[in-house]
Amino acid sequence: MTPDEFRRAGYELIDLIADYLDGGVAERPVMTDLAPGDVRALLPEHPPTEPESWAAVRADVDRVVLPTITHWQHPNWFAYFPANTTYSSILGELLSAGLGVQGMSWVTSPACTEIETLMLDWMLELLGLPDRFRSTSEHGGGVIQGSASEAVLVAILAARWKATAGVVNRLGDTSRLVAYTTSQAHSSIEKGLRIAGIGTDRVRVIEHDERFAMRPEALAHAIEADIEGGLIPFFVCTTHGTTSSMAFDPTAVVAEVCERAGAWLHVDGAMSGIAALAPELRWVNDGIERAGSYCTNPHKWMGINFDCSLFWTADRAALLGALSILPEYLRSAAAESGAAIDYRDWQVPLGRRFRALKLWFNLRLDGVGAAQERVRRDVALAQEFASWVAADDRFEIVAPHPLNLVCIRLAGDDDAPTEALIERINTAGEFHVTRTVLDGRTALRVSIGARTTERANVEALWAVLRA
Amino acid sequence: MTPDEFRRAGYELIDLIADYLDGGVAERPVMTDLAPGDVRALLPEHPPTEPESWAAVRADVDRVVLPTITHWQHPNWFAYFPANTTYSSILGELLSAGLGVQGMSWVTSPACTEIETLMLDWMLELLGLPDRFRSTSEHGGGVIQGSASEAVLVAILAARWKATAGVVNRLGDTSRLVAYTTSQAHSSIEKGLRIAGIGTDRVRVIEHDERFAMRPEALAHAIEADIEGGLIPFFVCTTHGTTSSMAFDPTAVVAEVCERAGAWLHVDGAMSGIAALAPELRWVNDGIERAGSYCTNPHKWMGINFDCSLFWTADRAALLGALSILPEYLRSAAAESGAAIDYRDWQVPLGRRFRALKLWFNLRLDGVGAAQERVRRDVALAQEFASWVAADDRFEIVAPHPLNLVCIRLAGDDDAPTEALIERINTAGEFHVTRTVLDGRTALRVSIGARTTERANVEALWAVLRA
Numbered sequence: 001m002t003p004d005e006f007r008r009a010g011y012e013l014i015d016l017i018a019d020y021l022d023g024g025v026a027e028r029p030v031m032t033d034l035a036p037g038d039v040r041a042l043l044p045e046h047p048p049t050e051p052e053s054w055a056a057v058r059a060d061v062d063r064v065v066l067p068t069i070t071h072w073q074h075p076n077w078f079a080y081f082p083a084n085t086t087y088s089s090i091l092g093e094l095l096s097a098g099l100g101v102q103g104m105s106w107v108t109s110p111a112c113t114e115i116e117t118l119m120l121d122w123m124l125e126l127l128g129l130p131d132r133f134r135s136t137s138e139h140g141g142g143v144i145q146g147s148a149s150e151a152v153l154v155a156i157l158a159a160r161w162k163a164t165a166g167v168v169n170r171l172g173d174t175s176r177l178v179a180y181t182t183s184q185a186h187s188s189i190e191k192g193l194r195i196a197g198i199g200t201d202r203v204r205v206i207e208h209d210e211r212f213a214m215r216p217e218a219l220a221h222a223i224e225a226d227i228e229g230g231l232i233p234f235f236v237c238t239t240h241g242t243t244s245s246m247a248f249d250p251t252a253v254v255a256e257v258c259e260r261a262g263a264w265l266h267v268d269g270a271m272s273g274i275a276a277l278a279p280e281l282r283w284v285n286d287g288i289e290r291a292g293s294y295c296t297n298p299h300k301w302m303g304i305n306f307d308c309s310l311f312w313t314a315d316r317a318a319l320l321g322a323l324s325i326l327p328e329y330l331r332s333a334a335a336e337s338g339a340a341i342d343y344r345d346w347q348v349p350l351g352r353r354f355r356a357l358k359l360w361f362n363l364r365l366d367g368v369g370a371a372q373e374r375v376r377r378d379v380a381l382a383q384e385f386a387s388w389v390a391a392d393d394r395f396e397i398v399a400p401h402p403l404n405l406v407c408i409r410l411a412g413d414d415d416a417p418t419e420a421l422i423e424r425i426n427t428a429g430e431f432h433v434t435r436t437v438l439d440g441r442t443a444l445r446v447s448i449g450a451r452t453t454e455r456a457n458v459e460a461l462w463a464v465l466r467a
Numbered sequence: 468m469t470p471d472e473f474r475r476a477g478y479e480l481i482d483l484i485a486d487y488l489d490g491g492v493a494e495r496p497v498m499t500d501l502a503p504g505d506v507r508a509l510l511p512e513h514p515p516t517e518p519e520s521w522a523a524v525r526a527d528v529d530r531v532v533l534p535t536i537t538h539w540q541h542p543n544w545f546a547y548f549p550a551n552t553t554y555s556s557i558l559g560e561l562l563s564a565g566l567g568v569q570g571m572s573w574v575t576s577p578a579c580t581e582i583e584t585l586m587l588d589w590m591l592e593l594l595g596l597p598d599r600f601r602s603t604s605e606h607g608g609g610v611i612q613g614s615a616s617e618a619v620l621v622a623i624l625a626a627r628w629k630a631t632a633g634v635v636n637r638l639g640d641t642s643r644l645v646a647y648t649t650s651q652a653h654s655s656i657e658k659g660l661r662i663a664g665i666g667t668d669r670v671r672v673i674e675h676d677e678r679f680a681m682r683p684e685a686l687a688h689a690i691e692a693d694i695e696g697g698l699i700p701f702f703v704c705t706t707h708g709t710t711s712s713m714a715f716d717p718t719a720v721v722a723e724v725c726e727r728a729g730a731w732l733h734v735d736g737a738m739s740g741i742a743a744l745a746p747e748l749r750w751v752n753d754g755i756e757r758a759g760s761y762c763t764n765p766h767k768w769m770g771i772n773f774d775c776s777l778f779w780t781a782d783r784a785a786l787l788g789a790l791s792i793l794p795e796y797l798r799s800a801a802a803e804s805g806a807a808i809d810y811r812d813w814q815v816p817l818g819r820r821f822r823a824l825k826l827w828f829n830l831r832l833d834g835v836g837a838a839q840e841r842v843r844r845d846v847a848l849a850q851e852f853a854s855w856v857a858a859d860d861r862f863e864i865v866a867p868h869p870l871n872l873v874c875i876r877l878a879g880d881d882d883a884p885t886e887a888l889i890e891r892i893n894t895a896g897e898f899h900v901t902r903t904v905l906d907g908r909t910a911l912r913v914s915i916g917a918r919t920t921e922r923a924n925v926e927a928l929w930a931v932l933r934a
Contacts, residue, residue: 001553001554001555001832001833002554003485003488003489003554004485005554006481006484006485006554006555006557006558007481007482007485009554009558009832010477010478010481010484010485010557010558010561011477011478011481013558013561013562013565014473014474014477014478014481014561015474016562016565017473017477017561017562017565017566018470018471018473018474018477020565020566021470021565022470034577035806036573036577036581036806036807036808037581037806038577038581039577039578039580039581039582040581040582040584040585043582043585045585045588046589046592047589047590047592047593047830047835048830048831048834048835049834049835050834050836051831051832051833051834051836051837052831052832052834054832056831057828057831057832061562064578064582065562065566065578065582065824068577068578068581069566069568069576069577069578069579069821070568070569070574070575070576070577071568072567072568072569072575072576073566073567080569080575083567083569084567085564085565085567086468087468087469087470087472087473087476088468088473089564090473090477090561090564090565091473091476091477091480093560093561093564094477094480094481094484094557094560094561094564095480095483095484095528095532097552097556097557097560097561097772098480098483098484098487098488098552098557099484099487099532099536099540100488100539100540100550100551100552100772100773100918101536101537101538101539102537102539102547102550102773106503107537108537108539108547109536109537109539110501110503110505110506110535110536110537111506111531111532111535111536112536113506114503114504114505114506114507114535115506115507115510115531115532117507118507118510118512121512122513122514125513125514126514146613146816146818147816147817147818148817149815149816149817149818150815150816153662153815157662168661168664168666169661169666169667170666170667170668171666171668172641172642172661172664172665172666172668172669173642173666174639174641174664175639175640175642186794187792187793187794187817188816188817190792191790191792191815191817194635194636194639194789194792195620195624195662195663195815196662196663196664197635197639197641197663197664198639199635199636199637199638199639199640200636200637201637201638201639202639243794244794244795299818305564305567306567306569306818306820307816307818307820322661323658325654325657325658325661326654327653327654327710327711328711328902328903328904331902339502339503339504340503341503348616348617348620348658348662348815349613349614349616349617349655349774350614350615350616350654350655350658351613351614351616351766351773351774353773353774354536357532361524363514363515364515364518364519364523364524365468365476365518365519365521365524366468366518367515367516367517367518367519368514368515368516369517369518370518435795435798436795437795451567
């Protein structure tokens with residue numbers, strides 16, 4: 001592909017994306033009724049032997065790709081989480097791809113590292129997070145991870161290193177380490193613990209209350225019992241906005257329990273932490289000032305395209321202890337001086353893209369006001385939706401709904417009507433919602449925050465739910 | 468940012484990238500002489516309170532970003548590995564960002580999963596890899612990982628699961644598991660093992676020969692000794708193209724040792740496996756047909772922008788056993804039928820971008836011929852460079868150079884002249900090379916394969932080296 005061909009195809013692709021996001025997506029079903037294998041059947045089984053034209057590839061984007069993706073940017077998207085994407089962040093991703101730099105170390109691309117560090121400090125300020133996470137603090141700092149799964153994994157590894165005074169790097173012995181969370185925590189917590197060699201026998205599922213929030217007294221009992229049993233409570237994860245119901249664990253109280261036990265406290269605010277952009281919603285940060293680490297995802301609800309998961313720690317030495325390995329071909333004077341950050345030691349992979357560009361572009365081109373406005377609009381719509389549900393006695397609301405997620409079900413003990421309702425909505429393709437189970441009962445999650453969701457979309461969903 | 472602003476800024480950014488890659492980058496120093504903190508000092512410490520114009524942001528790309536990145540796409544780039552980026556793959560990344568879909572499960576975007584599976588099968592065919600890795604085989608399959616570090620980590624986790632018959636998920640007990648590799652293996656192997664709870668006391672560094680390749684008889688002895696000691700040899704990693712010197716371990720012989728011991732064999736072809744696109748270089752695959760897993764990186768040497776690391780396994784059940792966790796909110800009929808692939812269970816993170824698009828775009832728009840040509844040109848240039856070095860008795864070549872990497876040093880026992888030479892070249896900024904240490908002696912790596920490196924660039928480097 002020549003530079004001129006790239007320019008022409010690039011302009012067309014920019015137009016295609018603008019057309020798609022600015023209306024095109026809304027005209028499609030959110031999700032089509034495909035069976036596994038249907039997409040592959042549209043494409044040749046073997047690679048082409050000769051180059052094809054841009055026109056041919058572009059035609060296949062229309063013919064093959066657009067009809068067979070699930071449209072996360074659709075205004076009737078009420079599923080999973082808001083993965084709303086802004087134009088500005090798309091441009092940032094494009095520039096990252098176009099420059100083709102590698103940010104594994106400071107020296108492999110200083111701007112990639114330093115703009116990222118600055119973005120973490122900007123976001124700390126915008127979210128009202130504690131100074132102990134700031135890059136200029138004595139012990140803390142932040143980094144962009146690809147996902148909250150990776151963020152919690154590195155938190156677990158830092159905690160594991162700290163609880164064993166680093167000996168785990170040599171002996172790999174995790175046999176006495178115990179972790180604590182609730183059944184409402186994201187699956188990535190169990191996955192991260194499993195990866196780190198903490199089996200389910202060493203993961204205590206702490207009881208939650210009727211609001212699906214951790215009972216700190218149950219945590220305290222479990223930790224005491226484990227200490228008496230000769231085990232080491234090393235890691236506690238609270239969630240600020242659980243995936244199933246957006247429950248908030250009482251981190252401030254949990255933190256006291258953790259401090260007494262010497263356990264690392266990680267706060268997972270992946271889905272809801274962005275709410276703190278609105279000062280009146282800063283209660284979502286309660287207790288974070290006592291955590292060892294925190295994560296929230298601008299690729300959820302802030303308009304940054306995936307992947308962009310912000311991770312802060314108050315103890316970067318533990319993180320570096322857990323993850324640093326320095327072969328000869330990666331040594332540099334900058335790194336050895338201690339003045340530069342080498343983000344490869346803050347994450348699982350070695351290589352890294354220039355992900356800070358999309359955050360930088362978004363904060364400058366759209367401004368934080370746009371993201372605040374979206375958060376406020378989504379919270380207001382969710383509260384309004386909840387009021388409609390509350391007024392209709394065929395439905396019940398099954399969990400607190402402090403922000404933009406409302407979990408509902410058809411009244412009564414039988415799950416079948418709710419299961420059928422979810423199935424019917426998702427099969428019809430006009431709307432997309434997610435099913436979950438809360439304390440053994442099926443619920444329909446309505447997550448509000450897609451790119452262009454307005455009141456009319458929520459009203460239309462409610463009309464279908466009632467019908 | 469409005470759709471129209473996006474269109475105008477998008478066209479400009481496409482032009483900026485074309486201008487940069489098509490000449491602009493070559494006019495800059497590969498690397499500038501910055502100190503940590505210099506980039507941040509160019510930017511405001513606090514986020515903007517109001518949106519800024521595209522003109523302002525674009526001006527900062529010129530003022531702040533372009534002068535402070537290390538230019539991996541520079542024709543005088545001889546450092547680390549070839550991270551050559553094609554226009555076609557940049558377009559694929561742009562479309563991925565623009566569609567904003569999530570490929571965590573088949574159901575969350577069928578095209579994202581199915582095109583990825585097809586691309587793995589296409590690449591298997593183009594690289595001449597064994598059928599047991601094909602997605603349509605009985606037990607195998609492939610997936611795009613973000614990096615080879617993640618690929619080897621999931622291989623380790625699959626091996627760990629298999630060696631413990633899955634019990635590790637419950638008990639987390641890794642105390643009897645032992646892994647084997649050489650000192651020449653990439654740092655990600657030790658990092659992955661450490662993450663998985665295999666400490667350095669359980670990692671055997673197997674002796675290498677004068678070609679920096681593993682001695683299989685030394686591996687056999689180490690494995691026997693561990694079995695006699697009541698330990699479980701669970702994981703062996705061979706490298707096809709080590710980072711320091713591009714050594715190839717004798718995988719075919721190692722595989723026999725692994726089979727006898729029941730250990731998982733992972734082959735790391737991250738940096739050099741792409742050579743197999745040229746049929747006459749398919750010897751780089753020797754032995755892979757007996758491995759449990761294999762990885763090679765199209766973001767190294769094939770022109771796909773980072774991140775795109777291909778991972779195949781012959782035992783997907785072990786991978787799924789190691790990584791599957793299924794909460795209620797991720798259940799789907801497609802997944803439960805077994806007919807669909809849910810790639811979240813093939814990797815560490817849950818979320819995933821539509822990375823297959825950049826591979827698909829590249830294979831169609833540029834065709835595999837372009838990548839083959841680059842591989843051949845780079846190998847030829849490296850061999851020619853090596854012949855110049857061999858003919859100059861002030862230098863010595865310190866390792867075999869079967870492909871596109873030549874490791875040299877100034878003759879004699881003293882490292883200081885070579886250290887000084889590397890320092891001088893990198894400080895001058897016209898070229899960029901990487902230092903390494905081979906059997907205790909400093910070496911200068913010349914890795915050939917940047918986007919537009921031609922014979923004249925290699926000649927110019929040689930002129931500077933000789934001067």
